Amino acid sequence: MHTDLVAALDIGGTKIAGALVDGDGRILQRTQRPTPAQEDGDTVMGAVEEVLGDLAGSPSWAGARAIGIGSAGPVDATTGTVSPVNVPGWRDFPLVDRVRAVTGGLPVELIGDGVAITAAEHWQGAARGHDNALCMVVSTGVGGGLVLGGRLHPGPTGNAGHIGHISVDLDGDPCPCGARGCVERIASGPNIARRALAAGWRPGPDGDTSAAAVATAARAGDPHAVASFERAAQALAAGIAATATLVEIDIAVIGGGVARAQDVLFAPLRRALRDYATLSFVQRLTVAPALMGTDAGLVGAAAAALHAAPDTTAAGVG
Template sequence: MHTSLVAALDIGGTKIAGALVDGDGDLLLRAQRPTPAEGDAETVMGAVSAVLDDLAASPLWPGVVAVGIGSAGPVDRSAGTVSPVNVPGWRGFPLVERVSRAVGGLPVDLVGDGVAVTAAEHWRGAARGFGNALCMVVSTGVGGGLVLDGRLHTGPTGNAGHIGHISVDLDGDLCPCGARGCVERIASGPNIARRALEQGWTPGRDGDATAAAVAAAARAGDPVAIASFERAAQALAAGIAATATLADLDIAVIGGGVAGAGEVLFDPLRRSLRDYAALSFVRRLTIAPARMGTDAGLVGAAAAALLGRRPERTPA
C-alpha cells in the first residue's frame, strides 16, 4: 500500500488530466476528460470534478495527502484563482477553494503550467542536478518557469519565469497579451506557421499548415520554412539570454510541440544564443531538450504540492 501520494491535476484548454503520483514521481493511476473550453464556469468545474471522482474511486486514494494543480494561465497562487486565456468561462475562478472542498479539505497547491513543467524537469528531467534553470514550453503558447538556488521559484502569484511575454522586438506585432514583440508572438507554433504562410510557404497536398509541417519542410530544405524557424529561434535566444543575464542560469531546457522539430529549432537557437549571450557568465549556459514529455504537467503539479509540504527545495 502506497502512503503519501499526491493527486495531480494538469488543466489546459484541450484536456483536464489527473493522476495519483508517488514520492518518486511515478504515475500510479490516470484519469482524463476533455476541457469544455466554451462552457461556463460550472461546466468546466464539472469536468475537473469528474477527473477527481475517477481518482477518488481508486483504492489508492486513502494515501493521498495533498493535491497539486498546474493550470494554463494566468493563475494567481496567492488568491487560489485561475483565469486561463483559452478557457473564457473561468475568470478569477476560485479553483483552489473548489478543489479543496471536493477532496475533503486536503491541502491544495496551484501553479502555472510553465512552473509545473519546470518542477518536473528539475525533479526527474533535463534540469535535474542543476541549481539554476529556466525551463520552457514552446507550443501553442510559450511558457516557462525558474529554479533558483536549487528551489522552484514560483513567485507570489505562481507565474514567475513567464518568458513568453518578454518583449524581444520593441516595435513588433501586437501580442494578444497587450504588449508588442513578445517571444510568444514570434516563437509559438501557430506564429511559426503564420509567418511561413505569409512569406509564401505552401503546405503539401495534405493541406497540413501546422508548425510541425513547417518543420518537415525545413528539414527538406525549404528556405521559407527554414527562415521561419530561424526567426523563432532568434526570439527564443533573445529571451533566454535576457533571463540568463538577470538570473545567472546554468541551463535552459526547452520542451513542447515546437521543440519536437529537433535540430531545425535547436541548431539556429544555439547559433543565435551566441549573438545575444555576450557576457562571459551567460556564455556558459547549456541548452537542452526537455525529457519529461506529456507527463511533465502532472509530475510537476505533484512536485509543487510536495514542495508546499516541504518548502525547502524541489523533491529529490
C-alpha cells in the same frame, strides 16, 4: 502504503488530466476528461470534479495528503483563482476553494502550467542536477518557469518565468497580451506557420499548415520555412539570454510541440544564443530538449504538492 502520495491535476484548454503520484514521481493511477472549454465555469468545474471522483475511487486515495494543480494561466496562487486564456468561463475562478471543498479539505498547491513542467523537468528530467534553470514550453503559446538556488521559483502568484511575454522586438507585431514583439508572437507554433506562409511557403497536397509541416519543409531546404524557424530561434535566444543575464541560469530546457522540430530549431537557437549570451557569466549556458513528455504537467503538479506539504520526505523535489 505509499507515505508520500499526492493527487495531481493538469488543467488545459483541451483536457483535464488527474493522477495519484508517489514520492518518486511514479504515476500510480491516472484519468482524464476533455475540457468543456467553451462552456460556463461550473460545467468546466464539473469535469474537474469527475476527474477527482475517478481518483477518489482508487484504493490508494486514502493515502493522498495534498493536491497539486498545474493550470493554464494566468493563475493567482495568492487568491487560489485561475483565469485561463483558453477557458473563457473561468475568470478569477476560485479553483482552489472548489477543489478543497470536494476533497474533504486536503491542502491544495496551485501553480501555472509552465511552472509545473519546470518542476517536473527539474525533479526527473533534463534540468535534474541543475540548481538554476529555465524550462520553456513552446507550442500554441510560449510559457516557462524558473528554478533558482535549487528550488522551484513560482513567484507570489505562480506565474514567474513566463518568458513568452518578454518583449524581444521593440517595434514588433502587437501581441494579444497587449504588448509588442513578445517571444510568443514570434516563436509559437502558429506564429512560425503564419510567418512562413506570409513569406511564400506553400503547404503540400495535404494542406497541413502546422509548425510541424513548416519544420518538415525546413528540413527539406525550403528557404521560407528555414527563415521562419531561424527567426523563432532568434527570439527564443534573446529571451533566454535576457533571463540568464538577469538571474544566472545555466541551462534552458525546451519542450512543447515546436521543440519536436529538433535540429531545425535547436541548431539556429544555439547559434543565436552565442550572439545574445555574450557576458562571461552566461557564456556556459546550455540548451537541452525537455525529457518529460506529456506527463510533465502531472508530475510537476505533484512535485509542487510534495514540496509544499510540511512533512515531505521526498528528496530533491523541485
